[in-house]
Amino acid sequence: MAALRYLSRRSLGASFFVLRTFYIHAIRSLVDYSAICLTGLTPPVSQSLEVIQNDALRVMLGAPRWTRVVNLRMEGGLPSLARRIALRVVLITLQLVQCRPHLPVSALLKQLMCRQPAQAPQRDWARNTAAIVHGLGAAENLSQDPDSPFPGYAESPPWDPPLFHIFGPSEAKPRSSFPALLCQEGLSRVATLALPDSAVYFTDGSVSSDGSAGAAFVSDQLVESWRLSQGVSAFQAELAAILGALRHAHHHHRHRVIIHTDSLSSLQRLRFFSLRDNIFLLTAIYTFASLLVRRGADIILHWLPGHVGIRGNELADGAARAACSLPDITFPLRPGPSHLICTLNATIGRQSIEDHRLWVTEGSRSATWYAIATSYSLLSPPPSTPNYLLVRLRRLRLGFPGYRQIIGAEPDPCTHCLASSMEPLIHYLLHCPATTMLRPQPATALARSGDDLWMPLEVKECAPLNILLQTVRDYPPPQ
Numbered sequence: 001m002a003a004l005r006y007l008s009r010r011s012l013g014a015s016f017f018v019l020r021t022f023y024i025h026a027i028r029s030l031v032d033y034s035a036i037c038l039t040g041l042t043p044p045v046s047q048s049l050e051v052i053q054n055d056a057l058r059v060m061l062g063a064p065r066w067t068r069v070v071n072l073r074m075e076g077g078l079p080s081l082a083r084r085i086a087l088r089v090v091l092i093t094l095q096l097v098q099c100r101p102h103l104p105v106s107a108l109l110k111q112l113m114c115r116q117p118a119q120a121p122q123r124d125w126a127r128n129t130a131a132i133v134h135g136l137g138a139a140e141n142l143s144q145d146p147d148s149p150f151p152g153y154a155e156s157p158p159w160d161p162p163l164f165h166i167f168g169p170s171e172a173k174p175r176s177s178f179p180a181l182l183c184q185e186g187l188s189r190v191a192t193l194a195l196p197d198s199a200v201y202f203t204d205g206s207v208s209s210d211g212s213a214g215a216a217f218v219s220d221q222l223v224e225s226w227r228l229s230q231g232v233s234a235f236q237a238e239l240a241a242i243l244g245a246l247r248h249a250h251h252h253h254r255h256r257v258i259i260h261t262d263s264l265s266s267l268q269r270l271r272f273f274s275l276r277d278n279i280f281l282l283t284a285i286y287t288f289a290s291l292l293v294r295r296g297a298d299i300i301l302h303w304l305p306g307h308v309g310i311r312g313n314e315l316a317d318g319a320a321r322a323a324c325s326l327p328d329i330t331f332p333l334r335p336g337p338s339h340l341i342c343t344l345n346a347t348i349g350r351q352s353i354e355d356h357r358l359w360v361t362e363g364s365r366s367a368t369w370y371a372i373a374t375s376y377s378l379l380s381p382p383p384s385t386p387n388y389l390l391v392r393l394r395r396l397r398l399g400f401p402g403y404r405q406i407i408g409a410e411p412d413p414c415t416h417c418l419a420s421s422m423e424p425l426i427h428y429l430l431h432c433p434a435t436t437m438l439r440p441q442p443a444t445a446l447a448r449s450g451d452d453l454w455m456p457l458e459v460k461e462c463a464p465l466n467i468l469l470q471t472v473r474d475y476p477p478p479q
């Protein structure tokens, strides 16, 4: 925490995003690492952990000690540590149960998850873990059969030559090159690799916005495509397309197989083989590849830039997109851990907003202010915005009272117009002549609300971000 405070000094120029990254990686990672051990904490100990995160949020956001904690969490985009621990516990349990099902601890956890969960934390980490998994609604995901290897898969001995010849991009950051250059380079590689008696495949996978997924390959005049199970990731869809091509090459006795894909992550995964997830999919690819290699085939995997106008890639892309809307699943595949992580993150985000809404319904003035002023959307300023301006802008979003209001003293007069007001922030936004550009014109439009708490909404609707930043730079809000 001392390091975080030091970094937050204005002279060092660390932005909110730098401070947040430092907190997540240097401080919260300790909680992530020990999440399983923290499941049985008593409420006072658990609360003392939350205090550390609350302090860190205040430092990061430049907010005073009396800012409401739920507002800080929403503004910093961080859930409470209790929710974070729950998320980590589910992910660790998933990894254990799915990837190491033979361990005694995995069997114990699966057994406990079939029972009614404990209501209160106990002195037993396994029962607490099972209760947390139930609480986040993830028990069903964990009780599925483990992700087993493809039938007939046998691990190659380490002295065997690699199954694939892999050709990646010529540059470290291919996406930063011009599309025309990428297209030219891709086409010249396609032409160089295409020797006689080669089976050439262009593969692609696609995931649509509603979570449906498709995979396809194109080879000469042949187009094959599959609709994959709902929730499959883009990475899995790309691997499924490569598997489809290898399976086709195996059944049609091809001796030189060239697969062009635009998925760099798939090629990297196949180059540095490891079975930590997607076990069925990866072992199926290796099984078909080794069957082809044993028959004397050469398998070449080539990275091709996507969406630069290479015909085979465009055709495969179109076929994979079209496959997303097929009526039936033709390639069942279990969604990988990334799907569960997305679902859990969405659940945690929803729960955090519910926590905040609870304060709004209980009549908290600052929580209501925050909900109206932000509509729970994150601040997205231009990257070059100095941190001190963001701190001033957050003063308007967080809506905390001034120090003199807190101690019940006579407030200082406005530094811009010398007017005196019991509500300095409301005076600043609603009446101060220095901030006229924030208010709707004509000014009478504000009269219709009648309630001061609607004021941030009026300002938010009328003043775009650049005007707000300019105003807080020239006329700082009251503290």
Ligand SMILES: [Zn+2]
Pocket: 414, 415, 416, 417, 418, 419, 427, 428, 431, 432, 433, 434
């Ligand atoms: Zn004023």
